[in-house]
Amino acid sequence: MQPTDIDRIRRFHRTVTRETGVMDQSFLGRGRPLGSARVLNAIGRGMGEVAAIRDYLGLDSGLMSRLLRGLEDEGLVETTPSPDDARRRVAGLTDRGRAEFEAYENLSNTRAQRLLDHHPNRADLLAAMDLIASALGQHAVEFVECDPRAPDAVWCLGEYFGELARRFERGFEVHLSRDPEATDMIRPKGAFFVAMSDGLPIGCGGLKGHDGTWGEVKRLWVSPSARGLKLATRLMEVIEATARDLGMSVLRLDTNSQLPEAVAMYRRLGWTEIERFNDDPYPDVFFEKRL
Amino acid sequence: MQPTDIDRIRRFHRTVTRETGVMDQSFLGRGRPLGSARVLNAIGRGMGEVAAIRDYLGLDSGLMSRLLRGLEDEGLVETTPSPDDARRRVAGLTDRGRAEFEAYENLSNTRAQRLLDHHPNRADLLAAMDLIASALGQHAVEFVECDPRAPDAVWCLGEYFGELARRFERGFEVHLSRDPEATDMIRPKGAFFVAMSDGLPIGCGGLKGHDGTWGEVKRLWVSPSARGLKLATRLMEVIEATARDLGMSVLRLDTNSQLPEAVAMYRRLGWTEIERFNDDPYPDVFFEKRL
DNA sequence: CAATTTATCTGACTTCTGTCCGATAAATTA
DNA sequence: TAATTTATCGGACAGAAGTCAGATAAATTG
Numbered sequence: 001m002q003p004t005d006i007d008r009i010r011r012f013h014r015t016v017t018r019e020t021g022v023m024d025q026s027f028l029g030r031g032r033p034l035g036s037a038r039v040l041n042a043i044g045r046g047m048g049e050v051a052a053i054r055d056y057l058g059l060d061s062g063l064m065s066r067l068l069r070g071l072e073d074e075g076l077v078e079t080t081p082s083p084d085d086a087r088r089r090v091a092g093l094t095d096r097g098r099a100e101f102e103a104y105e106n107l108s109n110t111r112a113q114r115l116l117d118h119h120p121n122r123a124d125l126l127a128a129m130d131l132i133a134s135a136l137g138q139h140a141v142e143f144v145e146c147d148p149r150a151p152d153a154v155w156c157l158g159e160y161f162g163e164l165a166r167r168f169e170r171g172f173e174v175h176l177s178r179d180p181e182a183t184d185m186i187r188p189k190g191a192f193f194v195a196m197s198d199g200l201p202i203g204c205g206g207l208k209g210h211d212g213t214w215g216e217v218k219r220l221w222v223s224p225s226a227r228g229l230k231l232a233t234r235l236m237e238v239i240e241a242t243a244r245d246l247g248m249s250v251l252r253l254d255t256n257s258q259l260p261e262a263v264a265m266y267r268r269l270g271w272t273e274i275e276r277f278n279d280d281p282y283p284d285v286f287f288e289k290r291l
Numbered sequence: 292m293q294p295t296d297i298d299r300i301r302r303f304h305r306t307v308t309r310e311t312g313v314m315d316q317s318f319l320g321r322g323r324p325l326g327s328a329r330v331l332n333a334i335g336r337g338m339g340e341v342a343a344i345r346d347y348l349g350l351d352s353g354l355m356s357r358l359l360r361g362l363e364d365e366g367l368v369e370t371t372p373s374p375d376d377a378r379r380r381v382a383g384l385t386d387r388g389r390a391e392f393e394a395y396e397n398l399s400n401t402r403a404q405r406l407l408d409h410h411p412n413r414a415d416l417l418a419a420m421d422l423i424a425s426a427l428g429q430h431a432v433e434f435v436e437c438d439p440r441a442p443d444a445v446w447c448l449g450e451y452f453g454e455l456a457r458r459f460e461r462g463f464e465v466h467l468s469r470d471p472e473a474t475d476m477i478r479p480k481g482a483f484f485v486a487m488s489d490g491l492p493i494g495c496g497g498l499k500g501h502d503g504t505w506g507e508v509k510r511l512w513v514s515p516s517a518r519g520l521k522l523a524t525r526l527m528e529v530i531e532a533t534a535r536d537l538g539m540s541v542l543r544l545d546t547n548s549q550l551p552e553a554v555a556m557y558r559r560l561g562w563t564e565i566e567r568f569n570d571d572p573y574p575d576v577f578f579e580k581r582l
Numbered sequence: 583c584a585a586t587t588t589a590t591c592t593g594a595c596t597t598c599t600g601t602c603c604g605a606t607a608a609a610t611t612a
Numbered sequence: 613t614a615a616t617t618t619a620t621c622g623g624a625c626a627g628a629a630g631t632c633a634g635a636t637a638a639a640t641t642g
Contacts, residue, residue: 003446003491003492005403005407005413005417006400006403006404006407007490007491008417008420008421008424008491009403009406009407009417009420010399010400010403011420011421011424011488011489011490011491012420012421012423012424013310013311013314013399013403014489015423015424015427015428015431015488015489016307016311016423016424016427017311017314018427018428018431019304019427020304020307020308020311021349023304023308033627033628033629034628034629035628035629050589050590051589051590058312059629059630060629060630060631060632061589061590061591062590062591062592062593062630062631062632062633063629063630063631064590065590065591065592066591066592068590069591069592081638085588085589085638085639086637086638086639087588087589087590087637087638087639088588088589088590088638089589089590108301108304109297109301112296112297112300112301112304113297115300115426115427116296116297116300118426118429119426119519119520120518120519120520121518121519122296124422125422125423125426126296126299126300127419128418128419128420128422128423129299129300129302129303129419129423130299130302130303131415131416131419132303132306132307132416132419132420132423133299133302133303133306133307135406135409135410135416136306136307136309136310136406137306137309138409140306140309155294197302197306198302198305198306199298199302200294200298200299200302201294227411228410228411228412229409229410229411324597324598324599325598325599326598326599341619341620342619342620350599350600351599351600351601351602352619352620352621353600353601353602353603353620353621353622353623354599354600354601355620356620356621356622357621357622359620359621360621360622372608376608376609376618376619377607377608377609378607378608378609378618378619378620379608379618379619379620380619380620583642584641584642585640585641585642586639586640586641586642587638587639587640587641588637588638588639588640589636589637589638589639590635590636590637590638591634591635591636591637592633592634592635592636593632593633593634593635594631594632594633594634595630595631595632595633596629596630596631596632597628597629597630597631598627598628598629598630599626599627599628599629600625600626600627600628601624601625601626601627602623602624602625602626603622603623603624603625604621604622604623605620605621605622605623606619606620606621606622607618607619607620607621608617608618608619608620609616609617609618609619610615610616610617610618611614611615611616611617612613612614612615612616
């Protein structure tokens with residue numbers, strides 16, 4: 001009897017549920033209830049605002065308060081009133097708290113490492129995990145505006161150029177392309193966005209400002225693991241909104257007919273094909289959109 | 292900054308943890324604590340013996356007893372003493388219990404279906420899930436002895452023949468091969484095993500009895516999603532143990548040089564190459580092992 | 583400036599989860 | 613047959629998780 005698609009998903013789900021149960025057990029091994037451990041980990045991972053933690057973990061305000069107090073009593077956490085709104089509190093780890101957080105991190109990391117060590121095909125396993133994480137987390141993607149020279153942005157751009165090199169018959173050399181100055185993709189001239197899924201970059205897109213009147217969409221890239229989830233469309237929406245915000249009335253972009261998915265998407269999003277507007281050697285299709 | 296392998300696994304883990312949290316919430320929506328819901332689901336999925344459920348869910352005997360009683364009070368479950376050991380109790384669903392179980396099943400199924408519907412590439416998503424489920428569940432594989440004509444066995448054999456057809460240059464036609472009678476792979480003559488991972492078949496192997504003196508290993512197959520996890524080796528161990536149990540002193544098998552992984556494995560497991568012992572057109576390598 | 587809203591805290595309470603121990607009754611062993 | 617082991621049950625209890633209503637203090641609004 002052939003397993004149905006649903007059977008396969010459910011088997012996956014059960015296996016993975018068992019796995020999280022095991023992780024929970026090992027967390028409990030540090031002698032702290034799961035609730036406290038989760039709060040500690042949220043703080044350690046950079047969440048400072050009490051409200052943000054509460055929201056992330058879905059906790060009642062009373063419960064949150066008590067868990068935080070417990071961690072304070074243990075000497076792991078300190079809270080201070082937020083500078084711009086003294087009602088809010090910001091939590092941070094003490095030295096002991098940081099050590100304890102690292103201990104939890106080690107538990108998770110060694111478990112991950114063990115899984116990796118016991119698998120014959122790391123690349124496929126990791127690709128499968130990326131694919132699933134993107135599929136499950138597609139509604140939890142954050143679009144973070146940053147400097148295109150920031151680490152996450154640079155990583156995305158590296159992947160982007162690498163992919164172009166693979167897909168273009170003639171290859172692709174970064175320095176051949178008119179690489180816009182990073183400062184053209186920073187406010188107030190332009191902007192650059194990285195799509196973050198649970199802390200990992202999975203896509204990017206830039207808006208390059210041209211002497212205040214028009215903008216150019218550049219470097220739109222989505223990780224292979226997140227393709228098909230309409231992430232590029234959402235990035236474009238963010239970029240268009242930013243362009244309007246910056247007072248631009250026209251957007252342009254160039255692309256290549258060897259990237260048919262991209263060309264199709266621009267058409268679908270209401271862009272119209274125009275004449276070549278630069279002498280860049282790589283693109284052979286040009287689009288424009290009035291805002 | 293490039294995400295490390297560990298980062299990627301941890302992201303996967305967090306995403307999937309969030310997902311199970313959502314499922315738990317939706318289960319709670321039926322107004323029953325998670326513990327009870329889990330017991331009900333275990334029973335619905337075929338676990339009858341109280342001890343088996345307790346073991347599967349890792350529950351204390353007292354807690355188990357109380358949860359079971361709660362479900363009985365709700366009229367969802369009935370327990371009867373086991374026929375062969377009246378100390379043990381066997382739990383079963385009442386009609387109302389079955390309806391309630393179906394309701395939980397629907398919650399899980401619709402969530403799975405929704406995920407499937409929202410993804411552009413079902414085949415890749417499912418393959419990724421199979422791969423991960425096999426990697427995580429490699430220590431929870433059960434080797435079930437069954438009739439080679441049973442549904443799970445037939446499905447595995449279909450996959451097996453399909454793969455042979457793809458890998459052999461000359462193609463592969465099932466009827467050309469000397470297809471051993473199913474009854475030769477059933478006790479007392481022989482045996483057939485299906486490797487089950489959480490209810491889904493992921494591999495198989497047969498032991499064909501030849502007039503009581505020697506046995507032949509046939510139809511050894513492992514699902515692509517579970518390759519590299521030493522599953523074939525474990526299947527072989529089960530088959531060899533069964534052969535000893537049936538009083539066989541020699542095992543033989545044939546394979547093909549176009550399946551180098553298989554040939555390498557047989558050597559590693561202590562098999563020695565021998566002369567051709569049948570006139571089957573497909574195999575070109577023959578092995579023997581004395582027990 | 584008074585009234586209202588917002589973010590957090592506290593206490594009281596319920597339910598759920600997990601543990602321990604002894605009771606019971608059915609097998610198993612000596 | 614008596615003693616022991618095994619599987620379940622039930623009571624008592626402790627800690628964890630979650631809910632609710634009010635208290636407090638800092639913003640915000642009118």
